[in-house]
Amino acid sequence: MSLTVLYFAWLRERIGESEERVETSAATVADLVAELREREPRYALAFSDMRAVRVAVDQELADLAAPLAGAREVAFFPPMTGG
Amino acid sequence: MSLTVLYFAWLRERIGESEERVETSAATVADLVAELREREPRYALAFSDMRAVRVAVDQELADLAAPLAGAREVAFFPPMTGG
Amino acid sequence: MSVRVQAEDFDLGAELAALRAGRTDIGALVSFTGLVRDVTAGAGAISALELEHYPAMTLRALGAIEAEAAARWPLRASLIIHRHGLLHPGDQIMMVATASESRAAAFAAAEFLMDYLKSRAPFWKKETRPDGAHWVAARDEDEAALAAWDR
């Protein structure tokens, strides 16, 4: 499965990219995070405390248990601070 | 004692005046209302249900028991409906 | 902090712009504008609204209400404008604006100003409807809203 993965705010800065294509067979968001952590220290650092990370799957807020079957876009970001 | 007495909204319409000078020895607002009621039916009608009437003494909201010693202006009006 | 009572209309946008002009200490600006509606529930179409007030008491009452809001919340600025005289559907009746560091304070102060003003500022509305002109009755829920601030 090929996913577009997006990073915002300090997650973007720590990982050093705003967007990348990821080939994965991860079944859930948590599986995808585990895969990314294994890749390089910058991912492990960015995802070191998942309580500080929010996730959207196909532009809808989701949690770590959310399935990725059929998903096209996953975004990681800190809690929102608009308004 | 000489008081300026003001009427607003439907109290003004029922009594037919917006302002008058009243010579009175009333000790309280309630006494003044009793005196006015005795005067003419239009006052008795306007003051027939005092639950529907609000009072200000010298431009401050007051109740029927408020003393009139030293007062210069008493106003009668229905509950306010601004805003 | 400012209070005005006037027959003329006001420019809501210009008032809000003036309130924050040249300032960088305001995080939240809330405004409320009251407008003449053309219908009252159950009473049919309204063609005009006459606003009577008690001039000697009005500024004093509005000033006291604004001072009470400023004592309860850390306001950077506030404004109350209330019109009197003959208005028509769609016309602006009044506005309040509150500026604070935080949105919670600005919202709470604006609602407080409105709740107090509704029941404690000496204005009375008379609607012209198909069945004649009628003084608007005060609503129990307005008194209840006011009482809630003292709880």
Next chain:
Amino acid sequence: MSVRVQAEDFDLGAELAALRAGRTDIGALVSFTGLVRDVTAGAGAISALELEHYPAMTLRALGAIEAEAAARWPLRASLIIHRHGLLHPGDQIMMVATASESRAAAFAAAEFLMDYLKSRAPFWKKETRPDGAHWVAARDEDEAALAAWDR
């Protein structure tokens, strides 16, 4: 009902005037405007604020928040405008406006929109301060404000 996300500034007065233009069914119009402050409590002076967002998600999230408000209160009109990009102290960040028959509905809907937007619309703020640029942390009280609407 309308949602806009833009880098450009907006004219608060013109937006509020447009919201009620030609209408006579609005009794209450509430607006909230968020502005860049030059100080954050305990963190010193702010010289700039960078607003990042997630474009593909932003309009969807704001539209969903507005639809939820419209389902909860009898709104005649509503508007959300949120800016992104580089802002400076005194600049407007965003606005919401709600129009209803009654003030209680207009106030509640505006506060609801703000509480949801704060924690559910994909915007992130980065402040430039004397000690560098810092991402603004989400506040527990914002999540608490949001949770209160479900009680």
